[in-house]
Amino acid sequence: MEQIVSGKSQVSALSAISEAFALIIDGKSLAYALEDDMKNIFLELAIGCASVICCRSSPKQKALVTRLVKLGTGKTTLAIGDGANDVGMLQEADIGIGISGVEGMQAVMSSDVAIAQFRYLERLLLVHGHWCYRRISSMICYFFYKNIAFGFTIFLYEAYTSFSAQPAYNDWYLTLFNVFFSSLPVIAMGVFDQDVSARFCLKFPLLYQEGVQNVLFSWRRIVSWMFNGFYSAIIIFFFCSRALEQQAFNDEGKIASKDILGGTMYTCIVWVVNLQMALSISYFTLIQHIVIWGTIAFWYVFQLAYGALPASFSTDAYRVFVEALAPAPSYWFITLFVVIATLTPYFLYSAIQMRFFPMYHEMIQWIRHEGLSDDPLYCEMVRQRSIRPTTVGFTARRAASRRQ
Amino acid sequence: MTDTDRGTQRDRHSAFSLFTQQSLPACKPVLTPEWVIMTFLFIGFIFIPVGLVTLRASHSVVEIVERYDIGCVPEPFRIDKVSYIQDDSIPKNCSLSFKVPKYMKAPIYIYYQLDNYYQNHRRYVKSRSDKQLLHGQNEHGISSCQPVEVNNDRPIIPCGLIAWSLFNDTFTFIRNRAELKVNRKNIAWKSDRGHKFGKNVYPFNFQNGTLIGGGKLNPTIPLSDQEDLIVWMRTSALPSFRKLYGRIEKDLDVDDVVVVHLMNNYNTYSFGGKKKLVLSTTSWLGGKNDFLGLAYVFIGSSSVTIAVVFTLLHLLSPRH
Numbered sequence: 001m002e003q004i005v006s007g008k009s010q011v012s013a014l015s016a017i018s019e020a021f022a023l024i025i026d027g028k029s030l031a032y033a034l035e036d037d038m039k040n041i042f043l044e045l046a047i048g049c050a051s052v053i054c055c056r057s058s059p060k061q062k063a064l065v066t067r068l069v070k071l072g073t074g075k076t077t078l079a080i081g082d083g084a085n086d087v088g089m090l091q092e093a094d095i096g097i098g099i100s101g102v103e104g105m106q107a108v109m110s111s112d113v114a115i116a117q118f119r120y121l122e123r124l125l126l127v128h129g130h131w132c133y134r135r136i137s138s139m140i141c142y143f144f145y146k147n148i149a150f151g152f153t154i155f156l157y158e159a160y161t162s163f164s165a166q167p168a169y170n171d172w173y174l175t176l177f178n179v180f181f182s183s184l185p186v187i188a189m190g191v192f193d194q195d196v197s198a199r200f201c202l203k204f205p206l207l208y209q210e211g212v213q214n215v216l217f218s219w220r221r222i223v224s225w226m227f228n229g230f231y232s233a234i235i236i237f238f239f240c241s242r243a244l245e246q247q248a249f250n251d252e253g254k255i256a257s258k259d260i261l262g263g264t265m266y267t268c269i270v271w272v273v274n275l276q277m278a279l280s281i282s283y284f285t286l287i288q289h290i291v292i293w294g295t296i297a298f299w300y301v302f303q304l305a306y307g308a309l310p311a312s313f314s315t316d317a318y319r320v321f322v323e324a325l326a327p328a329p330s331y332w333f334i335t336l337f338v339v340i341a342t343l344t345p346y347f348l349y350s351a352i353q354m355r356f357f358p359m360y361h362e363m364i365q366w367i368r369h370e371g372l373s374d375d376p377l378y379c380e381m382v383r384q385r386s387i388r389p390t391t392v393g394f395t396a397r398r399a400a401s402r403r404q
Numbered sequence: 405m406t407d408t409d410r411g412t413q414r415d416r417h418s419a420f421s422l423f424t425q426q427s428l429p430a431c432k433p434v435l436t437p438e439w440v441i442m443t444f445l446f447i448g449f450i451f452i453p454v455g456l457v458t459l460r461a462s463h464s465v466v467e468i469v470e471r472y473d474i475g476c477v478p479e480p481f482r483i484d485k486v487s488y489i490q491d492d493s494i495p496k497n498c499s500l501s502f503k504v505p506k507y508m509k510a511p512i513y514i515y516y517q518l519d520n521y522y523q524n525h526r527r528y529v530k531s532r533s534d535k536q537l538l539h540g541q542n543e544h545g546i547s548s549c550q551p552v553e554v555n556n557d558r559p560i561i562p563c564g565l566i567a568w569s570l571f572n573d574t575f576t577f578i579r580n581r582a583e584l585k586v587n588r589k590n591i592a593w594k595s596d597r598g599h600k601f602g603k604n605v606y607p608f609n610f611q612n613g614t615l616i617g618g619g620k621l622n623p624t625i626p627l628s629d630q631e632d633l634i635v636w637m638r639t640s641a642l643p644s645f646r647k648l649y650g651r652i653e654k655d656l657d658v659d660d661v662v663v664v665h666l667m668n669n670y671n672t673y674s675f676g677g678k679k680k681l682v683l684s685t686t687s688w689l690g691g692k693n694d695f696l697g698l699a700y701v702f703i704g705s706s707s708v709t710i711a712v713v714f715t716l717l718h719l720l721s722p723r724h
Contacts, residue, residue, distance in 0.1 A: 160641075160642050160643060161524045161525055162643075164525045164526040166525060166526035192426070245695075247690060249691070250690050251687065251689070253684075255648060257638045257639060257641060258641040259638075260641070261642075283431075285430045287428070311600045319595040319599075324593065329689055330696070333454070337700055340451070344447070344706075348710060365432070365434050
């Protein structure tokens with residue numbers, strides 16, 4: 001107890017000059033340190049140190065230490081181990097990483113992620129951890145966006161049907177929106193997207209802080225994407241219905257009925273939602289090209305195929321595309337106009353952000369684009385510009401390594 | 405190098421391993437200012453001419469709109485228009501005349517416009533039986549036509565509220581004391597005439613009940629030739645809509661006086677609706693609507709402005 005208290009006073013006395021401390025404790029002492037009346041002060045001491053080494057500890061103690069840190073600090077904990085004695089610790093931590101190898105497969109079987117060698121941990125965290133964080137946050141924001149854009153047009157149309165629940169689109173169009181016409185691009189983004197290549201993820205480890213600081217999934221970002229959805233729906237609905245009012249829709253004097261307005265709006269939504277995906281990713285493989293352009297093309301194919309089904313099945317979508325929409329120039333003009341008008345604000349916003357207020361991964365994209373990735377001075381400058389507050393261990397270690 | 409080494413080297417570049425190692429060849433565009441400026445200028449240079457062309461098309465259309473539902477009610481009945489319209493003994497003919505403001509080239513399309521008429525209400529839209537329209541009486545499934553399904557235990561063809569509320573005002577046009585012939589054929593979409601309304605289905609027991617909702621149908625003409633009904637049954641998108649009535653195949657000169665004799669049969673007075681008669685030419689784009697042209701020009705000029713502003717900002721504030 002005295003040792004812990006004196007150690008703590010030492011750490012707090014010298015923490016102002018970022019002196020790095022290490023704590024070494026063995027299994028026998030750990031048994032006392034983990035008792036209820038001592039464990040909190042032990043935890044405080046341990047947190048103040050840059051490194052803590054617990055040697056000769058039993059599997060139960062490993063798990064208890066992990067639990068202490070997890071509950072005491074409230075942070076996400078990661079445990080890595082390769083033997084059967086690490087199983088308790090792996091299960092206790094938020095993320096357990098098992099190393100498959102000499103000591104058998106027990107660790108692997110009870111872990112969340114399995115790797116083959118310890119050194120792969122760096123790649124796992126910095127590359128895959130960063131990609132995973134970015135993919136999931138982008139995917140969730142985009143999902144809200146596309147469903148809001150689609151559903152809100154239906155809601156706006158309801159205002160014009162005296163809220164009688166008459167949808168603006170054909171039933172099957174409604175059902176298949178999330179199945180065919182907007183699903184594959186999101187999946188492609190969630191599985192394949194890379195904002196920065198693996199090489200750069202390793203070169204700029206600070207990129208990992210984007211996940212720790214939760215920069216890409218802040219409330220501000222979520223609300224902005226939702227606002228984008230609302231705004232897109234408003235533009236699409238009002239521009240389409242204002243352009244397709246009572247006047248003749250084509251040169252034969254025919255009027256735009258409900259199926260024509262619905263078909264035009266749906267076309268606009270499919271284009272907007274997919275082009276928005278193309279604008280928000282910065283990594284285009286063959287897969288992305290196929291799913292984005294393919295989805296848009298498939299919408300036209302679907303209109304043809306569904307419209308060719310007998311009228312008792314396709315009801316008001318029967319031959320709408322072939323007969324009414326495609327031959328009318330106003331359909332194509334309206335589609336082009338509404339799509340560009342809807343996407344221009346987002347395009348402008350991302351242009352301004354990229355040029356004047358780039359985020360850290362965007363700065364790295366600039367570095368790559370300008371070919372300065374091998375210039376050490378420049379990279380150092382970029383790193384310094386986005387240093388975020390980190391724990392004492394990091395700065396202390398860097399300062400120590402520089403002093404050598 | 406051993407065989408296995410060469411084998412792994414080959415594997416490293418096979419398509420499958422590129423896929424699983426997430427190192428597929430990729431295009432990684434960066435949104436540089438050059439691209440942004442070029443895009444906005446491109447949008448501006450495409451949109452402004454297109455906007456001007458569409459505006460010109462819209463301005464070339466001549467449109468005459470005449471509201472007649474108030475003016476056609478005789479003075480003594482203006483206080484209670486609903487009982488006027490529902491009283492069959494009062495003659496409903498009415499005349500109005502207007503001058504043609506500009507030269508109108510044939511074909512001139514005649515529409516009737518209804519306002520505050522919710523043809524897109526869900527229960528109204530559902531109230532039809534597509535099977536019955538195509539195949540006639542032998543088909544089941546007319547329960548969707550409730551409440552206008554049977555009358556005196558005999559089925560109604562065509563059933564449903566949409567058919568029941570068929571518009572039945574009629575118009576004849578006179579110019580210089582000679583009648584202008586109105587072509588009432590081919591006013592419906594071809595797919596409707598050919599594939600949604602049967603050639604062997606005849607109106608039966610239609611509009612025979614106590615509550616008359618609209619016009620009657622000639623029972624000797626099959627549904628596929630009843631173009632008024634077909635046009636009416638293609639439900640409109642918004643509460644204010646026009647429907648095609650017919651075409652005039654002659655040109656109308658400027659300052660021609662056209663007299664319209666119309667029968668004011670249809671009841672829009674119970675719900676505060678409006679009735680208007682519209683004559684309109686069309687351009688290659690359609691009818692008269694300046695919105696598309698103006699909006700194109702607006703977005704185009706905004707794009708050019710944004711491009712200029714962005715260029716200035718980019719040049720004035722260096723990136724480092």
